[in-house]
Amino acid sequence: MDHSESIRLMAAEKYLLGELTPELQEQFEEHFFDCQECALDVRAGAALVEHSKVVLSEPVVVSKPVPVPAKPVRSAWFRPAFIVPVLAALLVVVGYQNLVTYPQLKQAMNSPQILPWASINVSTRGTNTTQISPRAGEGFHLLVNIPPESRYTSYTFNLSSPSGRLEWSRTVPAAASDEARSIYVPGANQEQGTYTLAVRGNTAAGESSDLGHYSIEVQIQK
Amino acid sequence: MQFHTFNEAYLERLCSGDFRTESHFVAYFSELIQLKLRSRVNSSHTVEDLRQEIFVRVFAALRSEGRLRQPERLGAFVNSVCNNVLLEHYRSSSRESPMEDDASANVPDPSLDVVAILSHKEMEQRVRQVLDELSERDRRLLREIFLEERDKDAVCRDFGVDRDYLRVLLHRAKQAFKAVYLKNISAGIRSTAAS
Numbered sequence: 001m002d003h004s005e006s007i008r009l010m011a012a013e014k015y016l017l018g019e020l021t022p023e024l025q026e027q028f029e030e031h032f033f034d035c036q037e038c039a040l041d042v043r044a045g046a047a048l049v050e051h052s053k054v055v056l057s058e059p060v061v062v063s064k065p066v067p068v069p070a071k072p073v074r075s076a077w078f079r080p081a082f083i084v085p086v087l088a089a090l091l092v093v094v095g096y097q098n099l100v101t102y103p104q105l106k107q108a109m110n111s112p113q114i115l116p117w118a119s120i121n122v123s124t125r126g127t128n129t130t131q132i133s134p135r136a137g138e139g140f141h142l143l144v145n146i147p148p149e150s151r152y153t154s155y156t157f158n159l160s161s162p163s164g165r166l167e168w169s170r171t172v173p174a175a176a177s178d179e180a181r182s183i184y185v186p187g188a189n190q191e192q193g194t195y196t197l198a199v200r201g202n203t204a205a206g207e208s209s210d211l212g213h214y215s216i217e218v219q220i221q222k
Numbered sequence: 223m224q225f226h227t228f229n230e231a232y233l234e235r236l237c238s239g240d241f242r243t244e245s246h247f248v249a250y251f252s253e254l255i256q257l258k259l260r261s262r263v264n265s266s267h268t269v270e271d272l273r274q275e276i277f278v279r280v281f282a283a284l285r286s287e288g289r290l291r292q293p294e295r296l297g298a299f300v301n302s303v304c305n306n307v308l309l310e311h312y313r314s315s316s317r318e319s320p321m322e323d324d325a326s327a328n329v330p331d332p333s334l335d336v337v338a339i340l341s342h343k344e345m346e347q348r349v350r351q352v353l354d355e356l357s358e359r360d361r362r363l364l365r366e367i368f369l370e371e372r373d374k375d376a377v378c379r380d381f382g383v384d385r386d387y388l389r390v391l392l393h394r395a396k397q398a399f400k401a402v403y404l405k406n407i408s409a410g411i412r413s414t415a416a417s
Contacts, residue, residue: 010389010393012393012396013389013390013392013393013396014389016392017367017374017385017388017389017392018261019374019385019389025261029258029301030298030301032254032297033251033254033297033298033300033301033304034295034297034298034301035297039250039254039297040400040404041396041400042254042257043253043254043257043403043407044396044399044400044403044404045392045396046253046257047345047399047403048349048352048392048395048396048399048403049368051345051346051348051349052349052353052364052368052369052395053368053369054346054349055346055349055350055353056353056361056364056365056368056369057369
């Protein structure tokens with residue numbers, strides 16, 4: 001047997017697996033005693049088989065997945081040391097609201113209030129600025145007089161703050177006769193400066209007409 | 223292990239008793255002789271006795287007057303001495319009771335030095351890596367062939383593979399292991415020569 005034949009036959013592997021016939025075994029042995037490359041192949045293979053016996057005889061260690069403890073997020077939140085003071089604080093807040101805040105608000109709602117107001121006539125187009133001086137945190141009323149105009153079915157009011165931001169927009173149906181509308185401007189977040197009220201009339205056909213822009217100068221009293 | 227050319231100079235050093243050359247020669251051919259003997263002789267003690275007898279005869283022949291004329295045929299010469307010793311062993315053992323299997327066949331040689339032990343460990347580690355890289359099925363296949371020594375045809379049938387698959391599997395594992403093997407046997411020979 002020569003080297004190429006031993007490679008072609010996979011003689012080293014067959015030798016290690018005991019698959020060669022006695023004649024071929026003799027021939028291959030004769031060859032690998034003479035061929036260092038095949039000798040190395042056989043020796044390495046034999047060493048692999050010997051060590052494999054040791055390694056494969058070792059008990060298979062099945063690595064159990066280590067249970068990852070669930071993050072105790074919920075349980076941490078619900079620990080008595082945390083939850084009891086929180087519930088107690090909530091109880092105090094709810095109690096205060098029910099016993100103090102809400103009755104005061106209810107009383108304030110049901111009590112007559114005297115608030116500043118200004119009048120705007122929609123039909124009047126001019127550059128006059130309406131002035132109003134509410135106290136800090138106090139709202140005011142805008143009395144808007146709208147002349148009867150049969151072609152409008154509704155009116156839209158847009159109030160812009162001194163910074164130009166649209167504060168709110170409302171559309172109300174037109175009344176049959178001459179009417180005055182009261183627009184309440186709340187005191188919260190009120191800015192000092194000139195507010196602008198834009199009024200538009202809307203027809204049944206969906207057309208919208210600009211009826212005027214009116215300036216309201218708000219001077220907040222300290 | 224370095225590949226040595228078995229030439230006139232090598233043969234000269236061997237015959238003159240050069241220790242390094244003798245160490246290489248014994249280490250190189252011992253494994254081949256053992257492989258050959260193990261496939262024919264059950265007892266590891268007998269294998270060792272026969273191996274020693276082979277080297278005694280080889281060295282005696284090399285140092286005799288009519289020594290080997292063709293150095294490149296050194297391997298073939300060792301093989302022929304091995305065949306002769308085996309033949310004599312067969313003849314003598316047929317007249318004696320058959321030997322029992324040696325239970326200590328796989329017990330490491332207590333005379334192994336530190337380098338050999340480390341080398342052994344490294345090779346075992348590499349084999350572990352090679353086997354770990356195999357699929358679970360291939361590992362079980364090799365386990366049943368080498369460790370449990372089951373009938374190969376039956377194992378192949380059970381795993382739904384043919385013998386070629388087994389050969390290729392062994393070939394790949396062997397190729398993956400060869401570099402570490404080569405490095406370790408070279409270190410082993412250097413250590414033997416230095417001691």
